[in-house]
Structure formats: C-alpha cells, structure tokens
Amino acid sequence: MTGSPSSDAARATTPAEPITAEELQLALRNHGMPLEALRYPLTPVGLHYLLTHYDIPAVDPATWTLEVDGHVGRPLRLSLDQIRARPAVRTPVTMECAGNGRARLSPRPLSQPWLIEAVGTAEWTGTPVGLLLDEAAPLDGAVDVVFTGLDHGAEGGVEQDYRRSLSIADARAEGPILAYEINGQPLPPQHGFPLRLIVPGWFGMTNVKWLGRITLLAEPFDGFQQMRAYRYRQDPDEPGVPVTRMPPRSLMVPPGFPDFLTRQRFLPLGPCRLEGRAWSGCAPVDRVEVSTDGGHTWNAADLEAQIGQHAWCGWSHAWHPRGPGVYELCCRASDAAGNQQPVQSRWNTGGYANNEVQRVTVVVGEPTAGPPAG
C-alpha cells in the first residue's frame, strides 16, 4: 500500500544537503524499526532494524559447515546439528547500528542514511563462543579471532567477504554467542541464517551474519571492516579509534497519530503517558529524563527493570500538557558508567554513534479539534 501524494509544501523542507540516489537505494533495501514498535519488549521478526552490506547469501543448511581454524591446536568443522547439540544460552540483546543517527549530522557522511530508528531487541539462542574456542585449543600467541561471513561484495574499492574480529579476550568473555535462533525460531535469511555472531553491548557491525569461518590469528587483524571502516575519525587520514560498544540512548513512542507524509504528530488535549525504552552497551541504564519544552527543563522518567543484562529497559512519564499548542518532546538516558546522551553529538567522518537526544514535535489540540490542514 502507499499513500497519495500531498501538496508540494514538503518539498520546501529538503535537507540542507540533498539525499543522493545511492542513499535512497540503501534506505529502501535496509530498514529501521518503526518507533511505535518500542512498545514490544522483544521486537517481532520483521520489525527489528536490518542493514545488509552486500546481498543476503543463499545458504544450503544441509551442506553448510562452520570452520574453526588458524592459530589453533585442533581445527574444527561443524554442521549446524553439531552446533545445536552444544550447550545453549538464550538471551535478549538490544542491537543498534553504528550508523544510527548518521543522517542527522551535518555535513552528512555518505552511507546508509539512518535517522534514529536503527535498533531492535531480540532473544537470541546459541552456543557460547568461548566454549567453542576452548574446543579448538588456541595456541599460545593467538591475539585476534576473525569471524567471516558468506556475504561477498566490494566496499571502498576493496573486494571482500564481510569480516570482523574480536580480541581473543573479548571473544572468550561471557556474552558472545553463535546464534541459530531469534525469538525462538530459526534465523530468517536476513538475520544471518544459519548462524551468526552475537556480541551483547556492541554495535551491530560486530555481529557477523551468515558465519562460515572463525580464524584465530597470531597478529592483529587488519581487514577492511576493522581498520578502514568503523573507526572514529575527525579526518579521513588518521588511524582513528575502533567503534565498539553502544553509548546510552533512549527513544520514545511518538504519541498521538501521524500525518502519512510528514509524520507530523497530533494529540488530543488531555493527560498523556509518554513511554519508550533506553539502553547502553557500556553499563546499566540508571536514568532517563524527559523534556516537554525542547530540552529547557527535564524530568526524571519512571524506569522499569532491564529485560535482560544486555537489553533495553522501559521508561514512562506522565505528561499533562498545559494547553493546546506545539510541543517539542525529548528524552535522554544515562548509564551507571557516567555516560549521558548529548544534546549535540560530536561529528566523525563515518557518522558513527550519533546518540543526540531524540526530538518529537507534537501538535496538541482540543479533543474535538478537526484534522490538520492539508
């Protein structure tokens, strides 16, 4: 289904820098989580955000195997059944794209043009990475663990299989799993069927999909997605700092109802329960604040418990608009490590980790107010 075109009014609000044809292609392939889906503690399959670097590969689970090789004493080759027969954990994990918020930066780094919706929480079932590494008997001197996906493409002039690494300490820590189920079902193709890496607390690019191989290295991994992409830089020529864990962020369910085209929100006058969710990959969320005046004043929201050690927590705030008018609603989260969402994020060349506070404009009217002008 699609809506009817509206007037040309919205064309006047073109972003400062036009969205390119390439960005539009990416925005239509990939998709965010519609913010009303914040109502679900676990994001239903099909609503979780998705970013696919290249194409979704076709994998035949009957012939697929996972290889564990490199700097190990006992290389492994495992079928999916063999992996499913190993000790399993099931854990809810909030995952966010490192590029979430990129399209709000100026100048806008050229890549998937996310606004704020590249997030989701799923319950992943899999076997701990550490146990499998132990089985493979890493040799002394192993420093990095490289996870190779079956997705093949080119990026920045480099033809590659998608590949990311963790230090051996990070890979063996409690947390990372090799997941074969999402929300109790086998992974669908777009989420990495038949097996993917899940590293709770880290940005999405860490969680390699369509896993085919795990390779231990005696030297640091220098692949494209590790050393060129996913680094915080102010200048393209500096080596930069690796992008790892998610800083705190909170999002609200936009209240009221929307206009199809502009997404402008309308809300009848009366008490309104603002609600949403907040997460941090660095430490537990310990505070969410809400502003209903564009960030001038803030009020503490009520926090629910996190639904898991690595997943978001719900928050809510009773709002009584003082009268009809236009309000700008904001929310911001802090975590126990002292990180807080900024009012304005620091720019970087990749547009990573822009966790600036969300701003939602709502038109509050009398309960009997007519529709917005067309």
Place this chain on the structure above:
Amino acid sequence: MTGSPSSDAARATTPAEPITAEELQLALRNHGMPLEALRYPLTPVGLHYLLTHYDIPAVDPATWTLEVDGHVGRPLRLSLDQIRARPAVRTPVTMECAGNGRARLSPRPLSQPWLIEAVGTAEWTGTPVGLLLDEAAPLDGAVDVVFTGLDHGAEGGVEQDYRRSLSIADARAEGPILAYEINGQPLPPQHGFPLRLIVPGWFGMTNVKWLGRITLLAEPFDGFQQMRAYRYRQDPDEPGVPVTRMPPRSLMVPPGFPDFLTRQRFLPLGPCRLEGRAWSGCAPVDRVEVSTDGGHTWNAADLEAQIGQHAWCGWSHAWHPRGPGVYELCCRASDAAGNQQPVQSRWNTGGYANNEVQRVTVVVGEPTAGPPAG
C-alpha cells in the same frame, strides 16, 4: 551494521530532484524486498515489502472483534477464534505496492519514494470474504463493502481510519479472504495482526490491515483512500480512474556481487544464469523477455509455472557475455490479456503503477579481475 562512508563521488549523482526529508523518513520506516530475495518462491517474513500509512496499531486479540454491519439483515460480531473456525483457504499471493516505481518518475510525485522493490509473495490463510458476507445477509441495494482498519492518522488534510472499499460483486467473487496467517504463522503486527483483507491480483492498498469493521453501503463509498488517493490522474483536479489490479512486471535477481554504497554490480566473465520472477494481476504471465544490451534486442526467457493462480512465476535465461565490459540487463513481462511492460511508463499525479522495465548495470570482468576502484 552499517558500512563505512565512501568517497564523495556518489554525491555527484544526486537525483534530478532532491529527495526530501519527509521522503527519507518514509523510506526508513517502510521497506522494499531486497531483490536477491526473488530467489524464494514464498518471501520469508521480514523480507516482504511493507508500507504502513500511519502507525502500526496495538491490538489485544483477547478483546478484538470484527464487526460486520451496515446494509445487512444480520449484523455479525466475531472473535478471532470464531473466524478461525470458519472454512479456510490457503493461497500464495503476489502483492505489490501501487506506488512501486514512483521514484523513477520525473517529476517525482511526493510520497513513499519506491524504486522497484515494493513487492513480495506470501501464502495467506483465511476465510473467504464472500462466505462471511452471505452470513450477514446483505440487503437489496447494497453496492459497496467498506473495510475499516484500526490504523488512525491524517492524510491530505483528512483525519481518518484507513478505509477502502470493494464493490459487492468484487468482494463476493472467488479470491478475497480475511487472512489471519502468513506463511503458516499468525500475522505479525506489521502485516495486520490479527486480521487483514487479501484481494489477490489487486495492488497492496486494497489489502486493508488490522481489520476492525466491514460495512455494507447502499451508496458508493466516497472515503479519502477511494476517491482522493489511488486514482490515475494526469491533473490533480480531474476525478481520475481507480487504481485496482497490478499490470505485468518482471524483476531479476541482480547477478554478481554489489558495491555496498553504489550497489554497482560486478560479475566474473563466464556463463551466467539470469533469473527472476514475473507477475500480473490481470491475467496469467505468458512471456518474459530478457535484454542484455539495454533493450535493443530481446530474448525469450524460460518460464516456470506460477506457484499459484495469484502468484508470480519464476523465469531464467542462460547468458554468455561476449567479453568483459559494461552491460545493461533488462527484463519485461507480458500477460495473456495482452498487457506488456512498457519501456517508459505513462506519468500520473500519484505515481501509481509505474511498471517500466527494470534495468541492471553490471561490470563483467575477467575471473581474476581485481576489486572495483574505490
């Protein structure tokens, strides 16, 4: 996950008319089917295209009911269990958004900016609309059947519940069902949980989601989505012609592998099996043709049987590129009613039903060719 930004080269290829901030918001909320998913006869949940006019509503299945009322002798009020207890059919249906292809038009009508990927095929299970209407005993003079969704918003200045109608003849025909399952599972929220209308052969907007009410009218329905939106018009002031069935379209799986940012395709030199799917809501697909020279010459593709009366059919074509170089691949479908995809579609104010032939540019190289320049 998200890719690293690339050079500024792609910024030079900005569309003739910049994509607006509103269009970007819509493109990130809604999503197409990545074209490699044409490999699946039934589109996995989460890959089927999605267009949500307003917000996905929260529905409690324990209290939800479907009302059938209006110009009937026996109004009905049914629980989900009561609907599931009625005669059921399960049928694969190809569904396409009426706005598919809109962003390829010039000037570009302002709405969800689809390129070509707003399609999917699912197996829907539900009870025939006609049987339920018979139960409600339509009164003489009933002409239209109005389907009302629980999604509420504003569009073109009109506050509304999403609402579309069928003539009583179209509603009672073989085909339309009230569906509660997709691919054998309960509808997920984004596909209309707990119940939606499915009208095989018609564009997506017909298939009202989150159904709450079916109302028979003794006069033609004049709601926004029927009389203002979804009409073919050359001028905004003319009454226009209703958008109903899907004309033929074929799509191919883009061969080779892509560059992340530009989606440019690369293919080693050698034989290549081009493949894809084709559909028409008007009549069976009777021909698919493929061009590997930008539409100058065409070759008949091999057609598979349709996977159902109302679903797409697979096609394939053996291609032997004559040497390295840049090729523009095209495909076009015809149906038994004599409709064929045009090389250039006729423009209309809503940007509906633009089924111009797909064009995929691929760079064919030696098998050992290096990566594309960055």
